[in-house]
Structure formats: C-alpha cells, structure tokens
Amino acid sequence: MDLRLERVSHCYGGVEVLRDVTLDIPQGQIVCLVGPSGCGKSTLLRILGGLERPEAGAALQIGAPPPGTLNPLTYVFQHFALLPWRTVAGNVRLVLEDHPIPARERDAIVTDVLARTRLSDFARALPRQISGGMKQRVAIARALAVRPAALLMDEPLSALDSQTRELLMADLVDLWTRQPFTAVYVTHNLAEAVRLGHRIVVMSRRPGRIRDIVGIDKPLAERRTADPDLDGVHDLLWTMMRDEAAAADRELIDA
Amino acid sequence: MDLRLERVSHCYGGVEVLRDVTLDIPQGQIVCLVGPSGCGKSTLLRILGGLERPEAGAALQIGAPPPGTLNPLTYVFQHFALLPWRTVAGNVRLVLEDHPIPARERDAIVTDVLARTRLSDFARALPRQISGGMKQRVAIARALAVRPAALLMDEPLSALDSQTRELLMADLVDLWTRQPFTAVYVTHNLAEAVRLGHRIVVMSRRPGRIRDIVGIDKPLAERRTADPDLDGVHDLLWTMMRDEAAAADRELIDA
C-alpha cells in the first residue's frame, strides 16, 4: 500500500499552515520530513493518518493494505502516549482488545512484539518505572502489534536524551532491516533524518510547502556516524534550513 | 579563579550517587561532563555551585573571582528557569536588583547583555511569547549579567530542538571566542561535548566516578560538524559509554 498527499492545504483559524503539498510515500520507504518549527509537519502527519481533515486536497491510500493489517496507518508519538495505569503488556494489549482476535492469538502477538523490541522482561512494569527510551520502545511495540501498513512517527526520539536516541535509532534500523516497513518520520534532527531516511523532504517556513526532496541511496544498515557522504547530505540540509530555522526561532508567539 | 572538586562523595537516602570525585576546572576552560542517566552529573554541578552540601569532600574556589563579579558561580538551567511573569529584560534585571548598583548602570548592563545575546528586540516580550531557543538565550544573558567567574550549565540545550541547538551552540562558541569564560557543561549529547569542550570528563554509572578525561586541542572556533578528528573523539566517547548508556536505559525505576 502506498500513500499519497494530493494538493493538501490547511488553515487554523485564518493562519495558513500548509499550502498545496503533494507527496508520494511508496511502500517500504522511510520518508523523513524536516522543516523549521511551526511549518506544519505535525499537521501534515495528522492529515495523513486521518486525525485531521484537510481544508483542501486529500490524503490517499493507494492499493489495499497487506492482509492481516489491523490498523493500516499507525502513529508513534513524541511523548509516547502510554496509558500510565496499564502495564507495558497492557498498553500493547489495549490496541488489540477491540479486534475480534482469540485471546490466545492476542497474547501471542503481545509476546512477539515485546520480544522484537527487547521488552519481554518489562512486560509487567508500569510506565512510570521505565526510562524514556523504554517507553518509546513500548510505543513502537504497540504500533507493531497492529501490523501497520505504514508508521507515522512525529519526532519519536526528540523527548529522549541523545545517548538513548542513538540506541533507539539502532533499534529502528534493526527492525527495518529485518522487515522493511513504510514510514513517515518527522524530525528536527538532521542527523536522524540522514541516518533513517530513504528520502528527506525539506519543508519551507509557514505556510509549509515542499522545498526540496533529497534521496539517500546508501542502505540503512550501512550508515555510520562519521560517514563523509552522510555528513555531506547533513551539511547540505543544514545550509538549506539554517536561515529559516533561525527566523522561526526569532518569531514572537501571538505577540 | 579556578574550581576544584576534592574527593566528593554523596548519597541520597542510602543510594550512593557520587563516589570520590576529584576534578580541577581551570579558569577559561569549558569542561564537559558526560555520563549515563542518573550517574550524578546534576548532583555534582549542584555541589559545585553550593546548592547541595556534599556528604564528604568539598567544592573549592581557588583564587579570588575577577573584580566586578556579582555572582561568581552562575547556573544555566535545562528548562531555562525564567520567571513567566517578567519580561525578558525583567528576568535579567531580577538578578541585579539585590546588588547595590545605581539604576543607570543596571540598565546599561541589561542592555549590554541583551545585545550580546541578540535579544534587544525582545526586551519587552514575555517568556510565553518566545521560542525555546530564545528563552535559553535569555537565561544566558541573565547569567552574563552578573559577570560570573564560572558558568555551570546543566544540559542547557537538551530541551531545544536540534536545529535550535545548532544555532545556540554557534552562539556559545561565539561568546567564548570573544571573551573566554570558565564553564562546566553537563550534557548527554556527545556532539555537543565534542563541539564545546576543552576537556570532556566521562563518568561511570551510579555511583558516579570519573572514568576518563579526554582533551581536545582544536580551538572552538575551528570545530566543524564533519571534522574527522572530532568524529574520532565522538566515536571514542560513544564506544566508552554505549554499554553503560544501554544499561542505564534498561534500569527499572523503584521497581
């Protein structure tokens, strides 16, 4: 199943946030979305997942989701969105409970995704007992549990400290390498984009439009920190964005 | 004025947090402190600034602070610690009001530090109106206003998105280049440490001890993102810390 944004525009109470965005997200690719603060990245992702209705244009699903998919378009949120009153396993189970799956199979899915995210030992822990990195792994496990056709990730690592971020990036690369998934990955962090993106979409300031799309050919598993090619892409992106980021930084909020 | 930590140990309610830490912070140097979550970096910084009394050992000031210093040991906090009910200028003025300085001179100091941090246009804005990056610039301006002998910075950039972080790092390098200051800079971000530190102190897991100290000779102003030397140091640090960071990540909190 591919995804397509077709001439999407959106306003919030008179403020134009997105203008005429068209983008294809082919199956099996990780598309990274970068752009200055407030340019509408999160809005675009919400439109893509059906949490927001665009004012003009449309988000389209092309082709049928793979069989067995319980929730084709599945989010991973910046602040994890775990229910604090449920255990790790309970949080994963939450998204399966409303599907007509036999209890045995449900438990099997939970066990499987916890194993894949190396959380088996934490199944009975409460969110407050685990570190931020672990929480985001739970959110990823939960997303995997519904066998998504595409993952929509809104700055999934930005609430974590940078060492944990490194660890989780490695985990994501690992997951993708074992079984490629489609993803739209919003981030401010160009290093993350360069590390995880097959294509990097650079957006302009508000109203957000697509400025440029940069493709990276090197396979994910082979990307390293001090890779001169990747550093080159990183610098290219930073040059593109620097002025806009600085301008966004100096913007007064509802002055 | 130099600083020295002499055989500092500390516990919180039976949990040993720091064990026998000895460290010299010579004047004019930026010392970066890195280490896994919960290893006691913030505690060490609080001890150094007199906000916490160590159980054993001592934090020492060696030599007199430079004349004109209003607050020798001055913090910059992770979450900015701005008073939301005061304007940008008011937040800076706050730390001068209790010193016997004539009003004219006080205003001059405020104007000067706001100019140095490129905040002059925002003097009358409230914290809620400005971006995170701007807020941290205000905190830096406030710190500069009391002419510190040493800056104690606890993850000053970690609450910012990574583009803003890049911008602020450049600002800090700029400030230091124009007038070198002493600083202890706690961070999780090895890229930051490599970019800003004259020396990088690597701490072990809790109870925190000094594992290693890495010096970087290259002048701050000459450091770039894709510098192979710096990338080498970064990788070295990451190899040192990777396992401990992963172990800290997988720790259950009061399980």
Next chain:
Amino acid sequence: AEAVDLGVLRLTSHAPSFIAYERGYFRDEGLDVTMQFFEAAQPMSVAVAAGDVDYGMTAITGGLISLAEKGALKVIGGALSESPGVPGAMILASNAAYADGLTDPSKIAGRSFGTTTAGSSFHYMLNKVAEANHIPMADIRMRPLQKVGAIVGALTSGQIDGWIIQPSIGNGLVAEGHAKKIGDFNAIDPNYQVTVVFSSAAMAKDQRATTEAFLRALARGAHDYNAAFVDHSADAAEIAALDGIVHKYVQEDLPDADFAQMMATTSMRINDGLALSMGSITDQLEWFKREGMVSPDITSETLVDSSFVQSR
C-alpha cells in the same frame, strides 16, 4: 383504626397531645396516632401543608397564614391562651438594661428586643406592648435570633435589652437571676390566643369525621392538663401521673421534682374544648396584614375553619 400523623414539639404546651396519646384518648376515638417530633414550629406547619403530617399545633405565625392563604392548611381549634389569674407571658429585661432604667414596659422605647423570626409570636407580642404604651415600633429594635436558645444567650449576656416569653422559660431565667421581670403580657392582652390547632386544608374539608374525633380526643387531654397544672383541681396522684407522662417527652434530663415544680408554676391555660378566641385571631391577622408580612387579601375565613369548635 385510622392512621393519623400528629406534629409535636418537645414543649410543655404540647402536653395535651402527650396526655391524649399516652392515655389512649386517640385510640378511644378510633385513631391510630403517630407523633412526629419537630425541632421548630415553622417546619411543622410546612409539613402539614405538604401533607406529611395531618395535624399540628403552633403559634399563629406569618408562615402559617401564608400557607393558609395558599389553601394548604386551616386553623381548626385554639390551644394555649392568655387567661387572667393564670401564669402568662412575661416581659423580661436583661439585668444590664434593668439597671439602666428598663424597669417598666412603658420604657421600652430605644431598646432592643429578641425574637426568633419576623412574624413570630414574640414579634407580635412586642408590637402589642409597644402599641399599648403608644411607642412606635420604629423606636424599638427587634433582633431576630432564630432560636430560643440564642435569645436566652443574648439576654443573659446583655446583648439584647428585653424579651417577651412564656413563663415556662421566663420563670427559670428570673429565678436564676439572669433577667428581671418588668411586666405581664396578660395586662395588655388578656385574651391572646397563643397557639392554635391546625390541619391540612384537605383534612379539614374531606375528613371531617376524623378531624372531629381528633379534636375530641385532644380536648380530653387538654382538660386533664388544665385540671392538673392550671386549675390545680386534680388530686396529687393524678398530677404525679401527668407529670410522668409529660416528662417522658419534655426536658428529660431535668430532675423529676424540678419538672413537677415547673409544671405547677408555669403552665398556661389551654382553652376548654379547644375553643377559638376569634377576636385575638382577627387582631393578629390584621396586624400581619398591616405589617405587609402576609397578603392583604386574606380573610379570617381563609385562615380559620370555625365549624369544629366553639368561638370565644
């Protein structure tokens, strides 16, 4: 037997109800009476109006008249009444006010008097005293204190200057030196109808036989009461027996002897046959109307159904 609810207060003025109940006078009339105890008069009249209680006995208050005007209840008999030669309401002055010259009802101008609420019997009596001494009410400060207990406190501590109160309470205050008696209300209005018997309007209209039976039984209780405590014509055993009955319900914690003494010296008369002093009732009604506390349209026919008992 027919079930009937009777509202009562734990006061000696309700002794006829207790006597009729304990001695089976109600049962003799074929009534199965349940007594409902109230804390104050006002809720009792409201409860009768609401149909929760069938009969009640309180002073004529503004509230009673308003409920009668709304067609919710009717006065059907008289009860406690002033009567010459028998203990009656007394005009009290606080010790401080007495020392300051309030020694006679004619000197009440500029003084403050306690009352429970506006439109209560205390309010009415105060007005009568003022009228008799040609003092405008505007010259007297009336302090509504809601509760008899609060008035007692205010009087004994000298925060109000005076009070007009039934002897069952007043005597004690004077005896213990908490206040001075400066006059008898008797002298001003010897026919004052203090309390009345009332029922819901529906009861009076549609259950005439029951109501008549109820009044007959209660009148028997009143007769026993008058003989024992007001006229002192009953023998000692009878008096002791009645003391016992009433004491079961009123001031249980007072020693028996003290209680008997109080009953013997402070009991006011209850009209024979529960007769109505229509003159006094009309007078009271007119006063309430003048004061604007009740609707000016209400007549004594709306308030009273005088077909059950004799009028005096």
Next chain:
Amino acid sequence: MPDPSAPRPGPAQPGRPVTFRGGGFDPRPVRFAGLASFAVIIALIELGTRSDVISSITLPRPSAVLATLADMARSGLLWRHLAPSLERLAVGGAMGAVLGIAAGLMIGLFSLARSVMVPLVSALFPIPKIALLPLFVIWFGIGETSKYALIAFGTFTPTVVATFGAVDNVDRSLIRMGQSFGLPWLSILRKIVLPGALPGILSGLRVSSAIAIILLVAAEMLGAEYGIGAYILEAGSLYNLERLFAGVAILSAVGLVVGAAIGWLERRLLGWRE
C-alpha cells in the same frame, strides 16, 4: 533486499481517501445555549404555576419573583438589605482571606507552622459553622462582629488550604534559580514565591467567596435586621416563596459578580500565563 530510496513512478491508479477518525472529546459551549436553557426552564415553571400543574406551595411564579425584585428595587428595600450584606461579605471575607493567606504562606514556608497548623486546619474543615452559632453569640455577641467572625472563619480554612497548596506548587526550579543567583530570602519570597502562588491563591479565593456567600445566611441568623440573608430567613419563616426566591436570586447574582470580579483580577494579574 533492494533499498527503495528512489521515488517510484507516481502510481496511476486512483487512491481511496484516508478515513477520518479524529475530532470529538472537545465539548464546547454553544453560545447562548445557557441563556436559552434558563429561559426555557423559567418559562416552563411560569406555565406550570399558572396552570396549577405546579402547586403554589411548591414553587413561586417566576413573574411574581421578578415583580418582587422590581418592587424591592423601587422601594429602596433592595439596597437597604444589600448594603449591610455586602459590607459583611467584604469585611468578613477580607479578614478570612488575609488571615488565611498569611497562615497558608506560613504553612508553605516553615516546617513548624506546617506541623502545627495543617492538622488543626483539617480538623476545623468539616465543622459545620451553623452548629457553632450559639458559641459565636457568646464569643462575639450578636452585633456585626459575630457576623464578620462567622464569615471570616468559614473562608479561612479553604483559603489556607488553597494558599499552601499554591506555595507548594511554585516551581522549585525557579526558587533554586533565585538561590543560585544569591537572591536574599525575602526577595525570593516577594519576587518568586508570591507571584508563583498567585494563580492558586486567586482560584482559592473563588471558592472562598462562594462559601462566604453561602455563610451569609447563617451569619444573618444572628440578630440581623437587614441583610439579604435576613430577608431570606424572614421570607422562609413567612413561607413567602416569592421573596425567598428573590433573595436567592440576589445571592446568585452577587456570586456571579464576585466571580466575574475575580476573573477580571486574574486577567489583569495573570496575563503572563500561557
């Protein structure tokens, strides 16, 4: 495994729009619906009482209540009752608020005050103030003092609780910041703790003022000749429902006005909030 990094040719087959599943869980008051529902309720009562579906001892006619209010306003009686009540609310409420804020600050700042006063306040909280009326008469007489004292006592405890909660909630990192810059204790109190606690204190005052209004009736049980509470009590004892509801409506209005005043204060003083 091929790395599909290059954009594939745009698919020609038309897509199905993504189904919308967001929205909701965001109830917003419909404008004027509140007023409209008030109007409907009042109209229904008016109809009910006129047609005798609702008996006249159950509820008064709204129009008669309105007429009573108009009468009161015309005859000056409204002001004669309102003025002393407002004075009692102002004086008693101010006393309770000032003492409560002072005590709350002490509890929020000093361990000793906290240890001693918190248990006292929690023991005082569930004491029904009307039960103490006879005592108040002895302690403070039946003059204005006892009315002030009752209202002050009733507003004191909630103000204390709100104030020390507000002080406890002041961001500790701001206080540490003040200390790290060497600000004197009093400056930290004045410039950090007090402004930081202000939102909590003001929202505590909202509750306290509602309680003060509720207690007005109890206070005016104590020998008040004039006052909205006294007026209501008199109406109750005369079973005059028109006046009773008129008085209650006045108290409701006073509550709305006081609430609006605190709202105005909040907007003025707390403009810095996000």
Next chain:
Amino acid sequence: MPDPSAPRPGPAQPGRPVTFRGGGFDPRPVRFAGLASFAVIIALIELGTRSDVISSITLPRPSAVLATLADMARSGLLWRHLAPSLERLAVGGAMGAVLGIAAGLMIGLFSLARSVMVPLVSALFPIPKIALLPLFVIWFGIGETSKYALIAFGTFTPTVVATFGAVDNVDRSLIRMGQSFGLPWLSILRKIVLPGALPGILSGLRVSSAIAIILLVAAEMLGAEYGIGAYILEAGSLYNLERLFAGVAILSAVGLVVGAAIGWLERRLLGWRE
C-alpha cells in the same frame, strides 16, 4: 588567545570552600508535632477552664467533653445518634456523587450538556442550602427523603465541577492515540477517559464528603429525632457546651475517617501515579 585545553598542573594554593546557598523552601511536617500541638491546646483549655480564666460559657472543659463522649458510648446513645447520621451521609452522599459524576461526565463529553448544564450548576453553586429548608420539606417531606435530598443536593454541585474538570484534564494526546488506533468511542471512554479522570474525581469526592458532613446538621434540622446533627442542634439550643463539642468532635472524626477511606481508595486505584 591560547586554547587552555590541557589540564594545568594542580594548583598548590588551598582553596576556599564554595558557600552553601541552597536548601529551604521545603517545609516538612515534623512527626507528631500535630498531635503534640493538639495536646497542648487541649491542655491549655483544660487549665484555663479549671482555673476560671476561661469562663464556663465560653468553652467547655475538654475533660467534661471526653466524659460526655464516654457516657454516650457507654449508654449506647452514641450509636443511636451515629447510625442514622451515617446512613444519611452514605445514601445522600452516594446519590449526590453518582448523579454528580454522571452529570460531570456528560458535561465533559457533550457540547449540548456543557452548554445547558454549566450555567445551571454555576447558578446553583452559591445558593445556601439552609435557605431552602422550608422548600425541601414541601418537596421531599419530613422523612429521610428530604435529608437524603439535601445532602445529595449539596454534594452534587461540587462533584459535577470536579468531574468535568477532571474529564477536561484528561491528556488529549492519549485520546488521540486511542483514535489513531481505531478504538471505538466506548472503549476510549472506558479505557482512557474514565481512568484518566479518576484522580480528579476522587479528589472532588474528598471535598464533597466534607460538604456532606457539614450539611448533615442542616439536614437534621428537618425533624430528626436521632442523628449527630440533631444532637448538636439540641445541645446548642440547651446551650450545653459539653454536648455541643462532643457532637462536633464526632463530626470531625467522621470527616477524618471518610478522608482516610478516600485516601485508601486513592492508594489502591491510583498506584500508577508517579
């Protein structure tokens, strides 16, 4: 400008320790200080009343209050008064809480309910319940119903306010998460909104239960023979301070017990909180 990156030789001159400037602004209750201060206050009153420094009409002797309580317990009078009061609190409080939570949920979920009910509730809030006593007799009679109704009415409004505040405060991102996984509306309500609102609802119940206890006295003005409120009222009208204070102490104790029960519930149900 030299780059001083290499550690200089350790300075030989001895340093001055950094001055401590942290700490404070963290009042912690001293253990048993609360109990101790209670004991001191009671002892002072005892001494004062024994030595006639405090007149016997101002305060009763604590020992006499204790004796009264012991008497009540021994004679069974305590239970005879307590049982009906507890029943009234339980039934009335439960009615108010259930209706209040239901109404609060409606307000928190539906725009229409919010528009109609919020203004109504804020108009009802400052109405003094004692002013309505005569009406309650008409509406609900003089039996237990009117007592239940009064307590239910008094607890209803604060429960509504607390509940819809709690629903409003449920983390919207959790709800969006539920929607993004296609959870049905009812599942979101049951599994996300209700547990998320539970802490707020429980702390609202804390306030409501205190109000219920306060209203007990007013409720038992409505022709109750037995009940702690009736006992207090009778003591007040007889100006029997020992009994008055004994009754007030019992209410205080009931308040503490109910508060402790809610605390226990919170620890059981909200163990997931940080």
